[in-house]
Amino acid sequence: MSNAPLNNGRRRFLTATTAVVGGLGAAAVAVPFIKSWNPSAKAKAAGAPVEVDISKLEEGQMVRVEWRGKPVWVVRRAQSVVDKLKDLDGQLRDPASGEPQQPEYAQNAYRSIKPEYFVAVGICTHLGCSPTYLPDTFGEQVQGVKSGFFCPCHGSKFDMAGRVFQGVPAPTNLMVPKHMYVTDSRIIVGVDEGGEA
Secondary structure, eight states: OOOOOOOHHHHHHHHHHHHHHHHHHHHHHHHHHHHTTSOOHHHHHHHSOEEEEOTTOOTTOEEEEEETTEEEEEEEOOHHHHHHGGGGGGGBSSTTOOSSOSOGGGOSTTSSSSTTEEEEEOOOTTTSOOOEEETTTGGGTSTTOOOEEEOTTTOOEEOTTOOBBTTSSOOSOOOOOOEEEEETTEEEESOOTTOOO
16 A cells, blocks of 8 residues: 555545546536437428418419428419309218318308418328319319319319218318418418417
């Protein structure tokens, strides 16, 4: 056994250095671990509201955007299409939109804030396929109706307000997401005037 005098200064230095290095190592491990609990930027963006420019949308045209991983349609309806919506009530499963497939402010004959524009999630309520927009040839699916949405997977048919026709597999109307007009030419999908997503 050595009888060398104790060097308390050296011992304190080594103890402090070891504690600092150990603390830095623990922080280096903890920071990435804690950050992994937060959603990724991609996940945040997937649920974030989406702004849509409708300034160049002409009558009969549709623009598609993605919101929460789902296709969202914005269609500019001609006044003649809007005027004929009420004539279809007898052929529809839920013409008054009694099922909660839209926000309260879109629970009207047009299922929209402004009759001219229709905003809907482009997913069939039967098995999740994406219907096709037929602006001029929907009459081949429903006689006497020029425009609408047809799901080629199982034959579900929707009018220009996204209301489902009777006798098809889809049980409910297309979903209308929360949305609001920022200006006359810009819509935000995913949030409404109340700021609720």
